[in-house]
Amino acid sequence: MSARAKKSPRRIIPIIPVIILLVIVSTFSLPVHHSPVNTPQLPPTGITWLTKPLQQVYNLIQSRFIGLIPGNYTEPSSSDYSTMSTIFGLIDTAVSQNDAGSILSASNLATQLNYQLIPVNDSATGNKYYVLMENTTVNRGWGSYLFAAERSPLTTQVIMEAPHPVTDFNSQQIAYTIFTSAYPDVTTLLVSGVERTFGPNGQTDMAHRAQSIFETAHEAFTKFGSVVIQIHGFDAANHPTEPLVVLSDGDGGINGALQSIASNLEAANLSVGIFDGFTHEKLGAQKNIQGRYARAFGAGFVHSEISSIVVYNATLLTQYENSLTQSVLNNFGFPAYQIDIKIPIIALGIMSFFLVAGYRLSKTRPD
Numbered sequence: 365m366s367a368r369a370k371k372s373p374r375r376i377i378p379i380i381p382v383i384i385l386l387v388i389v390s391t392f393s394l395p396v397h398h399s400p401v402n403t404p405q406l407p408p409t410g411i412t413w414l415t416k417p418l419q420q421v422y423n424l425i426q427s428r429f430i431g432l433i434p435g436n437y438t439e440p441s442s443s444d445y446s447t448m449s450t451i452f453g454l455i456d457t458a459v460s461q462n463d464a465g466s467i468l469s470a471s472n473l474a475t476q477l478n479y480q481l482i483p484v485n486d487s488a489t490g491n492k493y494y495v496l497m498e499n500t501t502v503n504r505g506w507g508s509y510l511f512a513a514e515r516s517p518l519t520t521q522v523i524m525e526a527p528h529p530v531t532d533f534n535s536q537q538i539a540y541t542i543f544t545s546a547y548p549d550v551t552t553l554l555v556s557g558v559e560r561t562f563g564p565n566g567q568t569d570m571a572h573r574a575q576s577i578f579e580t581a582h583e584a585f586t587k588f589g590s591v592v593i594q595i596h597g598f599d600a601a602n603h604p605t606e607p608l609v610v611l612s613d614g615d616g617g618i619n620g621a622l623q624s625i626a627s628n629l630e631a632a633n634l635s636v637g638i639f640d641g642f643t644h645e646k647l648g649a650q651k652n653i654q655g656r657y658a659r660a661f662g663a664g665f666v667h668s669e670i671s672s673i674v675v676y677n678a679t680l681l682t683q684y685e686n687s688l689t690q691s692v693l694n695n696f697g698f699p700a701y702q703i704d705i706k707i708p709i710i711a712l713g714i715m716s717f718f719l720v721a722g723y724r725l726s727k728t729r730p731d
């Protein structure tokens with residue numbers, strides 16, 4: 365081989381670490397969360413707001429779960445499903461496009477299905493919400509749906525879900541607390557209208573039924589890149605070896621939202637277990653219907669099982685709620701990612717190593 369041909373590979377050597385550096389920097393730079401510069405989109409004008417404490421409206425919802433009070437879970441018809449789907453779509457449009465007309469259309473459609481869409485101006489906070497709940501004249505157990513009337517400037521759409529109210533202790537109130545505390549970063553709160561075990565054959569277990577209005581709502585709001593957080597509770601007496609919180613994405617994997625939540629819980633000194641396909645299997649939510657849908661559509665699913673030890677301890681519960689709220693408000697970033705300087709230093713270190721190695725290699729290799 366000629367000397368000229370032998371020279372060229374050496375020139376390539378310094379380029380390799382530069383490429384590696386660029387790859388490292390670009391990869392690690394992605395999760396860095398910059399503060400949003402744009403302000404939240406305000407709710408549309410031309411809507412009549414009911415000013416009262418949102419918690420009061422939610423208390424009414426919580427007092428009407430079938431199972432807690434007598435009632436009959438009614439299977440929706442195919443036209444009920446399509447009407448509800450249209451209503452959810454209109455609400456989504458109303459909030460994302462600041463369109464009062466869509467709220468009025470959704471409200472009219474809701475009336476046809478014995479639902480009411482109430483624009484609530486929460487007198488406790490001044491925050492605005494849309495509440496979609498059944499008229500008090502009916503109780504079919506189809507669930508209640510709450511929406512922040514403002515769209516968050518953050519791009520991640522976050523959905524809170526409580527598919528097992530009452531059965532999973534106070535899961536519906538825990539979900540509500542995170543929903544309202546992270547306003548307006550949690551877009552939607554979905555709450556089942558019926559106790560999990562009310563139907564003898566699992567008909568009212570919303571986390572495991574492929575067809576329900578709850579699932580229709582889940583499908584309407586779960587999109588690529590959105591995050592779904594589902595709140596459940598387990599009895600510590602039945603699971604004595606489990607930690608205080610068990611997180612799962614439903615298939616033994618992990619996602620950024622789950623990791624961020626786990627990190628915040630651990631920082632608050634709450635013990636956390638993550639279902640990895642084997643450990644915490646009983647609380648791993650492998651058959652969760654909403655989880656399957658979320659994963660199929662590229663959304664991050666976080667199934668959170670809370671021990672009764674946390675639920676019945678006000679301090680621990682506040683720590684749990686604050687950790688999740690913080691994760692949402694931080695757009696699921698990690699505190700470590702905010703210290704950007706670390707990553708370039710590591711990258712620089714790696715690059716220097718390659719440069720020195722490349723240089724030494726070129727020096728020691730005879731021409």
Ligand SMILES: [Zn+2]
Binds near residue numbers: 528532595596597
């Ligand atoms: Zn549950």
